[in-house]
Amino acid sequence: MKFTKMQGIGNDYVYVNCLEETVENPGEVARKVSDRHFGIGSDGLILIKPSLEADFEMDMYNSDGSQGAMCGNGIRCVAKYVYDYGLTDKDEISIATKSGIKYVKLQVENGKVKTVRVDMGAPILNAGLIPIVSENPQVINEAITAGGREYRMTGVSMGNPHAVVYIDDVKGLDIEKIGPLFETHPCFPDRVNTEFSRVLDDHTVEMRVWERGAGETLACGTGACAVAVASILNGYVVKDQPVTIKLLGGDLEIFWDQQKNTVFMTGPAEVVFDGEIKL
Numbered sequence: 001m002k003f004t005k006m007q008g009i010g011n012d013y014v015y016v017n018c019l020e021e022t023v024e025n026p027g028e029v030a031r032k033v034s035d036r037h038f039g040i041g042s043d044g045l046i047l048i049k050p051s052l053e054a055d056f057e058m059d060m061y062n063s064d065g066s067q068g069a070m071c072g073n074g075i076r077c078v079a080k081y082v083y084d085y086g087l088t089d090k091d092e093i094s095i096a097t098k099s100g101i102k103y104v105k106l107q108v109e110n111g112k113v114k115t116v117r118v119d120m121g122a123p124i125l126n127a128g129l130i131p132i133v134s135e136n137p138q139v140i141n142e143a144i145t146a147g148g149r150e151y152r153m154t155g156v157s158m159g160n161p162h163a164v165v166y167i168d169d170v171k172g173l174d175i176e177k178i179g180p181l182f183e184t185h186p187c188f189p190d191r192v193n194t195e196f197s198r199v200l201d202d203h204t205v206e207m208r209v210w211e212r213g214a215g216e217t218l219a220c221g222t223g224a225c226a227v228a229v230a231s232i233l234n235g236y237v238v239k240d241q242p243v244t245i246k247l248l249g250g251d252l253e254i255f256w257d258q259q260k261n262t263v264f265m266t267g268p269a270e271v272v273f274d275g276e277i278k279l
């Protein structure tokens, strides 16, 4: 199977052009190729497919083989792939995902995509739709107990579920211990991606993420969007202006246009190498 390894601020996936390759049992393939010792090494597998409703389709799988509904760092790399590898010459493209069609704008330099701006769509705040079990219609700064400690969380879906938790010491967090406790917490029926965040100033938030189905990754695009939305809802950062989200792998610029109620994410996408693997 031919593949291209790509990364968006360190959130790395194996990309397969399914206009040329056929991938049977993608969940199993994701588990196999993601292994950083016996496989290629990645946070998961992303299939680039033809689409009848959009220019292309993105089909994303976490490293545990579970299918994700949306992937922010992944969609930027899909956009780069289809332009740089000659599948399109358009600099504005539509990509169908399990959480709807997303529209992306490419910033091209010397014939290659450098950065991508994605319209990530409207944040979903209704608890039942995220989903988060709560007696409140929205989960804003709500108490949750995990590992015998109480945290305050804000729930946001960007097509996939996120719990944004504000803590004082992001760098020193034992995320390997607390991350799984959130991921499998009974109040998240579909599991959850958890962003452990600290507000640095009224335009900047730092975060680390424990991803559903992948563990700690260096970055999470949908998670960065969730953190920006949660930080605005809690009044921690300015409204109607871009917010910088600082992740282990780099920064993303997030702008929640509350007039249009849609979230824009802007960031880089890089090719690491092309390869072929015998499955």
Ligand SMILES: N[C@H](CCC[C@H](N)C(=O)O)C(=O)O
Residues within 6 Å of the ligand: 011, 062, 067, 068, 069, 070, 071, 072, 073, 074, 160, 161, 193, 211, 212, 213, 214, 217, 219, 220, 221, 222, 223
């Ligand atoms: N683990 C996520 C999918 C990947 C999201 C993340 N890598 C991003 O960039 O948005 C989930 O199961 O919902």
